[in-house]
Amino acid sequence: MALVMAHKGFKVIGIDNDKEKCKIIMQKKIPFFEPKSEDLLNATLDKNLKITSSLNSAVSNSDIIFICVGTPNNPDGSVNLSFLKKVSLNIGKALRNMNRYPVIVVKSTAPPGTTNNIVKTEIERVSSKKAGIDFGLATNPEFMREGSAIDDMLFPHLIVIGTNDLETKKKLHELYETMYKDNIPSILSTTIINSELIKYTNNAFLATKISFINTIANICSKTPGADVEIIAKAIGKDPRIGPLFLNAGPGYGGSCFSKDVSGFLNFSKSLGYTPILLESTQLVNQMQPILIVDMVEKKLGNIKNKKISILGIAFKKNTDDIRESASLEIIRHLLKKQAILNVHDPQALDNLRKVFKNKLKYCKDIIDCLFDTVCCLVLTDWDEYKKLKPKDFKAYMKNPFVFDARRIFNPQKMNSIEYLAIGYKAQNY
Numbered sequence: 210m211a212l213v214m215a216h217k218g219f220k221v222i223g224i225d226n227d228k229e230k231c232k233i234i235m236q237k238k239i240p241f242f243e244p245k246s247e248d249l250l251n252a253t254l255d256k257n258l259k260i261t262s263s264l265n266s267a268v269s270n271s272d273i274i275f276i277c278v279g280t281p282n283n284p285d286g287s288v289n290l291s292f293l294k295k296v297s298l299n300i301g302k303a304l305r306n307m308n309r310y311p312v313i314v315v316k317s318t319a320p321p322g323t324t325n326n327i328v329k330t331e332i333e334r335v336s337s338k339k340a341g342i343d344f345g346l347a348t349n350p351e352f353m354r355e356g357s358a359i360d361d362m363l364f365p366h367l368i369v370i371g372t373n374d375l376e377t378k379k380k381l382h383e384l385y386e387t388m389y390k391d392n393i394p395s396i397l398s399t400t401i402i403n404s405e406l407i408k409y410t411n412n413a414f415l416a417t418k419i420s421f422i423n424t425i426a427n428i429c430s431k432t433p434g435a436d437v438e439i440i441a442k443a444i445g446k447d448p449r450i451g452p453l454f455l456n457a458g459p460g461y462g463g464s465c466f467s468k469d470v471s472g473f474l475n476f477s478k479s480l481g482y483t484p485i486l487l488e489s490t491q492l493v494n495q496m497q498p499i500l501i502v503d504m505v506e507k508k509l510g511n512i513k514n515k516k517i518s519i520l521g522i523a524f525k526k527n528t529d530d531i532r533e534s535a536s537l538e539i540i541r542h543l544l545k546k547q548a549i550l551n552v553h554d555p556q557a558l559d560n561l562r563k564v565f566k567n568k569l570k571y572c573k574d575i576i577d578c579l580f581d582t583v584c585c586l587v588l589t590d591w592d593e594y595k596k597l598k599p600k601d602f603k604a605y606m607k608n609p610f611v612f613d614a615r616r617i618f619n620p621q622k623m624n625s626i627e628y629l630a631i632g633y634k635a636q637n638y
């Protein structure tokens with residue numbers, strides 16, 4: 210967000226209390242893998258973009274302050290709001306001597322009510338100033354995806370502005386109209402509470418869509434002749450359903466869906482309503498890695514001491530993020546059954562090594578990963594895996610058996626090897 214805003218001509222100050230991270234960014238490096246981000250950093254740093262860990266002076270010199278801190282889960286599934294509280298406290302301190310009317314915007318995803326109950330309360334308490342009189346307060350939920358964050362920021366499908374104050378609404382409309390002047394996306398203005406609910410609902414719906422198609426895939430796996438891809442393609446043509454987010458797979462991962470579905474569940478339960486649909490979304494997702502291991506085991510028999518290759522660790526392609534990735538669960542189950550694992554990922558191996566240490570063979574090369582294995586499990590949809598042909602599996606594997614948990618291959622073209630896939634011939638071989 211900072212990079213795109215700077216690229217669009219705004220003066221942006223990026224603030225982080227992690228000095229090490231700031232140092233890396235100041236050296237024109239991005240401390241994670243995100244396409245196009247390093248180019249934009251090179252183009253904007255020390256021009257429109259400055260980086261600092263000094264919150265006080267940065268906030269005092271800003272007209273609009275976006276809060277983007279993390280809101281991770283607590284072990285019981287509730288949301289940890291301590292970072293939001295801490296940053297609100299620090300913003301409150303910075304506002305004490307400010308005579309302008311800054312606008313504070315919450316971008317972080319948090320349970321409905323958080324902006325008023327935590328952010329506003331804390332800033333008002335520490336600054337002795339009042340929202341709507343001395344400073345503006347708004348929410349502006351985020352719809353960017355990892356792996357395509359820059360493009361999503363450049364071409365958003367919607368901007369949601371949640372505020373109960375006219376002056377703030379006007380300033381944020383002006384900001385986005387200036388930013389997207391040639392191509393202004395639709396802007397929806399609403400209350401803070403609706404805007405907080407929009408974000409949770411959006412992610413809960415997408416997660417449910419994935420668990421829905423995974424459910425159909427699991428039915429297809431047990432139905433001779435069925436193929437979930439054909440079914441998804443057909444239902445996706447119905448404009449009431451739409452074609453996106455109907456790719457069956459090993460279950461959704463990443464830092465958002467699991468966290469937000471469980472945060473939403475928690476929020477709803479605290480009101481005395483248990484949303485069983487969302488509980489099912491979560492349960493289907495938790496079961497998916499186990500089902501995949503079952504299907505592989507059904508084909509291979511006892512997997513103890515069998516050598517298996519895993520292609521793909523990141524929770525999706527074009528990122529090195531392995532948080533909540535289904536691959537981790539699948540690896541844990543396979544290790545428990547004492548399989549021997551070779552793993553490959555174009556970006557995520559360093560992160561994986563921190564979790565599994567010497568329990569896996571980390572392969573920089575796909576061929577090295579496939580070598581001498583009796584099964585290849587495809588768990589992330591990286592483009593380089595799509596280029597593999599049956600002859601590659603035949604040449605390097607001990608037994609060319611591919612389980613395609615991402616549906617990256619055309620089954621018709623895999624006829625010459627043993628090929629099973631999620632929602633396709635997985636159990637009726």
Ligand code: UGA
Nearest residue numbers: 351352353354355419454455456458461462463465524525
């Ligand atoms: C998600 C939302 O898509 C964003 O709109 C939102 O801003 C973001 O969370 C957030 O709340 O910050 P992200 O988690 O980066 O974005 O990635 P997605 O593209 O949504 O993928 C999430 C998971 O679902 C991945 O593991 C992906 O492989 C899986 N997925 C996605 C499927 O299994 N099938 C699909 O058809 C689509």
